[in-house]
Amino acid sequence: MATSTQGVSRNGFWEALDERLGLSGLAYPVPAHANRLPYLLGGITLFGFIILIVTGLLLAQFYHPHPADAHDSVIYIITQAPFGDFIRSIHFWAANLVVITALLHLVRIFVTGSFKRPREFNWLVGLGLLGITFLFVFTGTVLKWDQEGVEALGHNKEIGELLGNFGTWFTGEFTRSVPLLTRLYFGHISVLPITLILLMVVHFYLINRLGISPQATPDAISGPTKGQGASRFTAHLRRLAGYGLLLWGLIGLLALLIPAPLGQPGVAGAEVTKPPWMFLPIYIFENWLGIKGILVGGGFLFILLALIPFIDRSPWLSPRKRRWIMIAGAILLVALIVFGMAAWLTVPAAHLMEP
Numbered sequence: 128m129a130t131s132t133q134g135v136s137r138n139g140f141w142e143a144l145d146e147r148l149g150l151s152g153l154a155y156p157v158p159a160h161a162n163r164l165p166y167l168l169g170g171i172t173l174f175g176f177i178i179l180i181v182t183g184l185l186l187a188q189f190y191h192p193h194p195a196d197a198h199d200s201v202i203y204i205i206t207q208a209p210f211g212d213f214i215r216s217i218h219f220w221a222a223n224l225v226v227i228t229a230l231l232h233l234v235r236i237f238v239t240g241s242f243k244r245p246r247e248f249n250w251l252v253g254l255g256l257l258g259i260t261f262l263f264v265f266t267g268t269v270l271k272w273d274q275e276g277v278e279a280l281g282h283n284k285e286i287g288e289l290l291g292n293f294g295t296w297f298t299g300e301f302t303r304s305v306p307l308l309t310r311l312y313f314g315h316i317s318v319l320p321i322t323l324i325l326l327m328v329v330h331f332y333l334i335n336r337l338g339i340s341p342q343a344t345p346d347a348i349s350g351p352t353k354g355q356g357a358s359r360f361t362a363h364l365r366r367l368a369g370y371g372l373l374l375w376g377l378i379g380l381l382a383l384l385i386p387a388p389l390g391q392p393g394v395a396g397a398e399v400t401k402p403p404w405m406f407l408p409i410y411i412f413e414n415w416l417g418i419k420g421i422l423v424g425g426g427f428l429f430i431l432l433a434l435i436p437f438i439d440r441s442p443w444l445s446p447r448k449r450r451w452i453m454i455a456g457a458i459l460l461v462a463l464i465v466f467g468m469a470a471w472l473t474v475p476a477a478h479l480m481e482p
């Protein structure tokens with residue numbers, strides 16, 4: 128029965144809201160397995176991005192994107208801005224956890240064959256999202272303008288030069304009126320967020336249009352599931368919100384316990400630091416092949432990932448029926464972990480970069 132407060136019934140309120148916003152349309156059927164943690168990792172990543180945008184907006188009130196002031200403004204954020212150190216640490220930990228949840232999401236999709244027909248295009252859109260995520264981390268590292276940031280910018284310039292005419296935007300030569308740091312900041316707070324949001328709209332549209340992939344049981348084959356399932360999308364959203372809040376709690380706890388690091392002001396030209404952990408598997412290629420190793424290693428990895436839906440074309444979803452691709456995936460994963468560990472253990476190559 129409807130509960131009533133001062134003449135407005137609760138059900139009446141929801142009915143009025145539903146009439147205007149069409150909220151009951153969200154209660155469409157979804158398969159029950161969509162509510163299991165492995166199938167919620169993409170949505171959990173979205174929760175991480177939400178907190179990144181909110182904290183990024185707050186940091187932008189105090190950050191100064193000019194080489195002469197950038198490092199000092201980060202110190203200002205840490206020491207003077209209200210809750211500045213905590214907000215910066217939340218941004219730092221959210222960035223790290225978003226990379227982890229996005230990579231786990233990719234692994235889940237690979238293992239359950241969810242990239243198969245008709246979802247190949249969404250796999251490619253997802254790869255675009257992953258690329259943007261890495262570019263966010265890279266440009267964010269430069270913004271700190273400590274030794275790690277200055278070295279990251281040095282790599283940016285060298286790769287830009289290696290790309291010739293295509294890479295001019297990434298070098299200081301593109302324009303003398305705005306420093307490269309300022310232009311990368313523009314990328315971090317404008318070009319990348321806009322591209323991320325556009326790709327997410329396409330990603331979510333396709334998920335909605337095709338439905339979540341069927342559960343990867345031994346005889347399951349790939350296909351659309353739109354309109355099928357014993358659960359409801361509203362139940363899925365409730366479950367997702369629970370895990371999303373857990374992620375936010377974890378980020379808050381890490382931010383309280385381990386503040387985001389900041390090194391000494393950077394000196395251009397030397398290479399004494401290592402990149403953030405997610406770049407380490409590629410960084411080893413730089414030790415072997417010089418700066419072009421980063422392009423070769425990164426490019427090779429992305430092309431390999433992009434080819435997966437066109438290599439594994441059988442309709443089977445179960446990993447047991449896709450032994451070869453599972454073995455190849457496991458080898459690639461182990462190789463990346465070994466490369467990353469090797470890079471972590473090696474001393475940076477004493478390589479002098481152009482200041």
Ligand code: HEM
Nearest residue numbers: 166167168169170172173229241250253254256257339340
């Ligand atoms: C980085 C940000 C990303 C976000 C926010 C995101 C978000 C989502 C969400 C919410 C879903 C619904 C199911 C789930 O959560 O598992 C999903 C499904 C999917 N995602 Fe992503 N995703 C991202 C990255 C990726 C990446 C890196 C790939 C692969 C290269 C990818 C490929 C797919 C595919 C193929 C589906 C359909 C899966 C199915 O139907 O089972 N996504 N994504």
